[in-house]
Amino acid sequence: MAMSAPTLSIIVPTFREAENIPALVARIEAATAPFDGRRALLIVDDASGDGIDRVVAGLGRDWVTLIDRAGPRDLSGAVLDGLRAARGDLLVVMDADLSHPPESIPDLLAALEAGADIAVGSRYVAGAAIAEDWGGGRHLNSRAGTLIARLFTRLRDPMSGFFALTRATFENAGPLAPIGYKILLELLVKCRPARVVEVPIRFADRAQGESKLTLGQQMRFLRHVGRLLRYRLAP
Numbered sequence: 001m002a003m004s005a006p007t008l009s010i011i012v013p014t015f016r017e018a019e020n021i022p023a024l025v026a027r028i029e030a031a032t033a034p035f036d037g038r039r040a041l042l043i044v045d046d047a048s049g050d051g052i053d054r055v056v057a058g059l060g061r062d063w064v065t066l067i068d069r070a071g072p073r074d075l076s077g078a079v080l081d082g083l084r085a086a087r088g089d090l091l092v093v094m095d096a097d098l099s100h101p102p103e104s105i106p107d108l109l110a111a112l113e114a115g116a117d118i119a120v121g122s123r124y125v126a127g128a129a130i131a132e133d134w135g136g137g138r139h140l141n142s143r144a145g146t147l148i149a150r151l152f153t154r155l156r157d158p159m160s161g162f163f164a165l166t167r168a169t170f171e172n173a174g175p176l177a178p179i180g181y182k183i184l185l186e187l188l189v190k191c192r193p194a195r196v197v198e199v200p201i202r203f204a205d206r207a208q209g210e211s212k213l214t215l216g217q218q219m220r221f222l223r224h225v226g227r228l229l230r231y232r233l234a235p
Helices: 018-031 052-059 075-085 102-113 135-147 166-173 183-190 214-235
Strands: 008-014 037-046 064-068 091-092 118-122 163-166 196-200
Touching: 008 018, 008 075, 018 037, 018 102, 018 163, 037 052, 037 075, 037 196, 052 064, 064 075, 075 091, 075 183, 091 102, 091 166, 102 118, 102 163, 102 196, 135 214, 163 166, 163 183, 183 214
Parallel strands: 008 037, 008 091, 037 064, 118 196
Antiparallel strands: 091 163, 118 163
């Protein structure tokens, strides 16, 4: 008996990103055309109050679902809620600000098909590129975070928010308790993937809206690292 074709779920956490949604959905729709009828886009919104519900309803796409998330605003928590709600065999996580190119989704999925447990959209491997207008401060923050993440992984871009993983990998995770904005690091530690592949992407600056990176978020990242260290060192 022939095996059924895999299904795809794309999880996008949002906070005040309504103006980016029409372009994002259009580009995802084009990039994932081979999954027509087998795809779902889950937009997990942290009580933005920016009319994102009207924007999503106006798209008229039955494969796009808005999840209104209750509780404290937290990007990692939103992603985790989306992953738990997803039903796809293949899971993709990406930002809504158009810095992550939807056109690279097929490359991430190809890496999974070739045997990777997690495929990371990387800014720092051969063939990757970063927008020239990405500020020096953001470069510094990214590199500092990458250096700290060396406690857990040798990936070139463990700070990426654009990645794909198989459902089997996600379901293999230990207790997930992320905080802050770097859910990938949590999954790399807790899912124990045997093979992780970095896929080069062209990283753009956000299209609309404002960056959510704050000093508070940076402190939450350090708390998250502390949690992961305790998890790794636990008997």
